[in-house]
Amino acid sequence: MRLSVFAAALFLSLPSVALASVPCGGSFGSFISNMKTEAVSRGHSRANVDRFFSNARRDPAVIRADNAQGVFKKTFIDFSRAVISQNRMTNGRRNAERYDTVFDRVEREYGVSRGVLLAFWALETDYGAVQGDFNTLNSLLTLSHDCRRPDLFRPQVFAALELYERDDFDPVNTKGAWAGEIGMVQMLPKDILENGVDGDGDGRVSLKTSPADALLSGARMLRGLGWRANEPWLQEITVPSNLDWSQTGLNHERSVREWARMGVAARSGGLGSANLNASVLLPMGRNGPAFLAYPNFSVYFEWNKSFVYVTTAAYFATRLEGAPVYDARTPSPALSDAQMRNLQSKLAARGRDVGAIDGILGAKTRAAVQAEQVRLGLPADAWPTTELLNRL
Template identity: 45%
Template sequence: MKQLKLLVLLGALSLSNPILAECRNSGSFQQWMNGFKQQAIKSGIPANIVNGALNNVRFDPGIIQLDRSQNTVAQTFLQYSATKANPYRLSNGKRKMQEDYPLFQRIEKQFGVPAPVLTAYWALESDFGNVTGNVHTLQALATLAYDCRRGSFFRNELIHALRLIQRGDITPVQMRGAWAGELGQLQFIPSSYNKHAVDYDGDGRRDLINSKADALASAASLLRQYGWQAKQPWLIEVRVPPQMSWSLARLDKKLPVSQWAKQGVTHINGQALHGNTNTALLLPMGRNGPAFLAFPNFDVMLRWNESTVYTTSAAYLASRYAGAGQVRYGNAPIQVLNVGQVKTLQSKLRARGLRITKIDGIIGEETRAAVRQVQLQMKLPADGYPDLPFFQRL
């Protein structure tokens, strides 16, 4: 019966998803697993560790289905941040910072990363350690490593998972988390766990699942190694004028704070900006929406998750924990495109010869750059955000 269900599911996946139908492996999963075990042993992991961890691992078609149908962030910043920086997370995060004040202070003193930033990631990644996932990590990683879509990446992650077992950080039974192999209260993939985790509670092992001290300190360790600057801001909300050089407002354009002031950008309360730190003007929903100055630490946060919407929301939540008020909606109403319209937009941009790697319905940095080019050609305000009037004109 189980074999029949597996065949039915695999058939349904192949028929319903052309990507899966086209992406096939040569050889059986067991043949692949036997070869992988030999490679793992040759890499220096003891045979008893490899066999003990992987002997009962099976191919899981449900993981493939999740991988093919994963929902990336296609919401606007205001939509996404409203769900992530909700009253529950705001109140609980502030309470957690108070309850664990000595721990957060010790972490900041050692790694330079403040409590609001760590708490924001803790809230978003696992609901403060309450939702870490219950998927068999080794089985998920082996399935994705065998699969032909991102096999090389997940083979490396599976090797790192075995090394975590080898060094005694975690047992195969304890290794349960999200479907793509993320583990613990801050959802580290095994390679990040192996490279950046620290034993902060002093029990002799790095336990990112059960020890909040280990989990939070490891997140701080990772951010510091990514380049976090202590005692420096990450994101501040600002007010933009009705008119300015909108093409300057992009993450890859850094100007001193004083130069943004000359453009007419002010603090949210209208007070003048001062300073020489190089920052980017971030307009997640264009010139009429919310506006932020993104400091170098924001670029560090982008290394945690390259999605601009996710990272802006994480940075915004951290700023709320640090005392900032609720974000403004902006200077004027915005006619937002739906996912289908964004896909059509991306197809039209690609047809113009502009770089659009994926037709995915997500207004990412690549899509914004292409939109900005067309806005300049059409002599429109080049803020890189495609609203409904721009879409209709295109």
């Protein structure tokens, strides 16, 4: 589901070696031997298993890619401006026209708005142009052998074996992202098994070459992750200067009716249904862009774990459906990497759960920042500032 550096976001909060519950590590040859034994015990023929693993190799480049996550330290404004280019906007509109009947079917059968899939299609692979050149099986084996997250990747190897036996996976020639995702919207083998759709009616699920297959499969997966049909996901808003900032953030919800009574208004058009629950999202604090995040926004985090990626993808989807460029306003300057790590260390020392001390302003760090802002009597908008750092 997540191409190249974007793939890293999925794994920021997954189990480490200490939590691994499946075999990993040791010599790679012994590891492959054990994988083959398990595959046979699962009912696969020895001949198929031998052919499937015959060219298995450990790929050091996969580990290097896994460790490259600096992009997620960018602010929402910097990240969104970097990835939402005019070219992607133009190609998005062209693809919306070209595959209009496919999107009509997506909306009819799964209730997923076309902008949502167009944005993923753009951010993951530039509408299919850049799908990754890592050998998929070797990527999955390398990450299964590595003891940080074998629980995630080992099942994907056996899913790929099942696809191979269906003649839908070539262990030698199938290529994709470093983390094992395949195709235009980047899906892992297990996701393909569970959600693959033959959208073009040729009898195959071809996520690398068929936009219809890729888009319908992505929509089916989103629905399986909890997408609520024909509901909004994100909307830019204006907020009053006297809003209770401690009630903002994804960890706080109110009905749209309540937010409207508190002075929240749509920047363009109207707000969603009055009975929908929603959160006021301030990705760069009370002086930056402001959004209302509806229930479907939470599904984005099932696709990707990075706050900045998710917010950008959701906002991009609204742009592709006609929303204006957000009002950036004048947020307080972001902390440097060293300052952010220092802040996370101080928050952790106070018993706040920030996840990893990695310099990334994720959901846990935001919640910890907001809690300390409340304690110190600062505007509790979850945006870390030098003032907060100094007060701690």
